Amino acid sequence: MGWENKVALVTGAGSGMGRASARELAARGATVVGLDYREDALEEVVRELPSGRAMAVTADVSDVEQVEEAVARAVKEFGRLDVVCNIAGIVDDATPTHEVPLDQWHRVVAVDLTGPFLVIRSALPYLLANGGGSIVNMASSAGLFAAGGGSPYTAAKHGLVGLTRRVALEYGGRGVRANAICPGYIATELNAAYRTPDPGNDFVAQAVAATPAGRWGTPEEVAQLVAFLAGDESRFVTGAVHTIDGGLLIR
Template sequence: MAGQFDGRGVIVTGAGSGIGRAAALAFAAQGARVLAADIDAKGADGVVREIEGAGGVAVAVVGDLGEQSVVDEVVRTAVERCGGVDVLVNNAGIMDRMSAVADVTDAEWERVLRVNLTAPFLLTRAVLPHMLAAGRGAIVNTASEAGLRGSAAGAAYTASKHGLVGLTKSLAVMYRRQGIRANAIAPGGTATGIVVDADQAAHGPAALGPHFVNLGRMAQPEEQAAAILFLASDAASDINGVVLPVDDGWSAV
């Protein structure tokens, strides 16, 4: 395998399925050495086998990225097995129950924010010293339509994705002079198999109503991955702090 990411070390979180799996496979097809991080061992190991079976280089790290010890293992393994961290894709995330603020439990709030916002922060903080030492790096975060509007998810998920957009923009401003770029995609409806466990009779889902309908077609994970690869590539060398909707125009409605 050889291509635009030949020899570069790439971390992809949530790599065991959906958008993360598609991105991991696409980076590997372009010559990257991929670290596939996921809480699901079967999914992470499966994508590594696919990459290796196609002649690529990959390694899996399994664990909850909301835990600092797992983050440390991911970065250490990427340096040792992938030769460094040239690209970080913070893709792992979970949905909420579409709960309105008055109905959000502490457990729902804390878990969604931990996975969707704190984990990307922890991993970004951990890779930055390596990128700064190299004088370059690309960070791509998977945000959401819920990071652009208030009508695409529940309170916890919406807050987490708005926070991730803010983190992306802050990184872009603070580290642009050091050769580090940070961008995000904002997917619309995508065929990832994620099931939303929501009580349709509760206030949140009822209030969202038709606003939660993706008026465009359902995207495939590979389409989201293509946008991630572009933002991480040298072709996007002057693109920094951008949140790119990949949603068939849903954000324009």
């Protein structure tokens, strides 16, 4: 089945890696349903995609009713669902664990872990009805080690890796694949917020210094990996965790 017959749902499509992934999948011929809570940013991205083969759905991935409605709308509009890319996410502020406010913990886990679970749970019946499909979950290097964020973000991303493996185990025999991507330092709007005016405490420079490749990655590079895992070229790849970090984790 070629890309022209695939319908892909991409969460977090309004910016960063989600936006790049929506563009990449559309460029390959897929029909793309972009989901984001920011309506203006999402509409701007979807307007760039081929007319008649893209749709914007405004929703908060942590809200079960909004997620279920969004997935149902996508299937109603295009008749099927083949690919789910869970890319929406937020970060914490690396507050020490004993000082983490409960509302921060709940919000980060709700978006970064419960959100992908809700999307997957809603999408699985449609994927199974097609005889299978591909789920790509955007975890993080913080899903593999403990230095990529605070407790809420680290726990949520570790949990997302575990969720990916469980879904792959449960549904592999029914044609559904699930894989996780663990990016290192990627030059998105979200990460740019960490730059400080103090040259001695420049997060961007520190990230480059920690990365053997000597630079930040780009959202477009991550999108290439998303497309590979979403497509038929990777049909024997499931339950895997793929780093794309410029060598960050080999130090």
